[in-house]
Amino acid sequence: MSTAFSMAPLFRSSVGFDRFNDLFESALRNEPGSTYPPYNVEKHGDDEYRIVIAAAGFQEEDLELQVEKGVLTVSGGKRDAHEGVTYLHQGIAQRAFKLSFRLADHIEVKAADLRNGLLNIDLLRIVPEEAKAKRIPINGTQKPALQH
Numbered sequence: 001m002s003t004a005f006s007m008a009p010l011f012r013s014s015v016g017f018d019r020f021n022d023l024f025e026s027a028l029r030n031e032p033g034s035t036y037p038p039y040n041v042e043k044h045g046d047d048e049y050r051i052v053i054a055a056a057g058f059q060e061e062d063l064e065l066q067v068e069k070g071v072l073t074v075s076g077g078k079r080d081a082h083e084g085v086t087y088l089h090q091g092i093a094q095r096a097f098k099l100s101f102r103l104a105d106h107i108e109v110k111a112a113d114l115r116n117g118l119l120n121i122d123l124l125r126i127v128p129e130e131a132k133a134k135r136i137p138i139n140g141t142q143k144p145a146l147q148h
Contacts, residue, residue: 036097037076047125051101056117057092063119065112072101072109074119106131 039053051072055063058076066073078096103123110122 036093036095037099039099047127049107049123049125051121051123053099053119053121054117055114055119057094058114058117058119060114063114065109065121067103067109070103070105072103072121074099074101074121 037054037056039051042050042052044050051074053074055076062077064073064075064077066075075098076096078094104125106125106127107123108126110124112122113120
């Protein structure tokens, strides 16, 4: 017996990825392709986030990042097998992958860095002035009521 549950309450106040709830729920459903390669989503401040993808064995030229219509897509091409090598045990995956992350409004990719087998993608929330909350002062003087 499986029960469906929403993780929305857990993410209401935590990240600027308002729609990342879908990502985590799909990962919980164990959809094909959602487990390779493993990754973390981290919050580093009010407006700073990082996606860390385990990309062991991949080089910069093997990876591609693209943002289109609010979706960040990270893909890695299949690496060529080394000629003349016989594997006694092959635990490092040699397959291509494609991960998609739906970004919340005003989230932009700031930088990407591949170091020590980890692909770090830094994200920044840049909210334009017109979209920020505005404080409305309440005047203490009584004004005449509006007439219809």
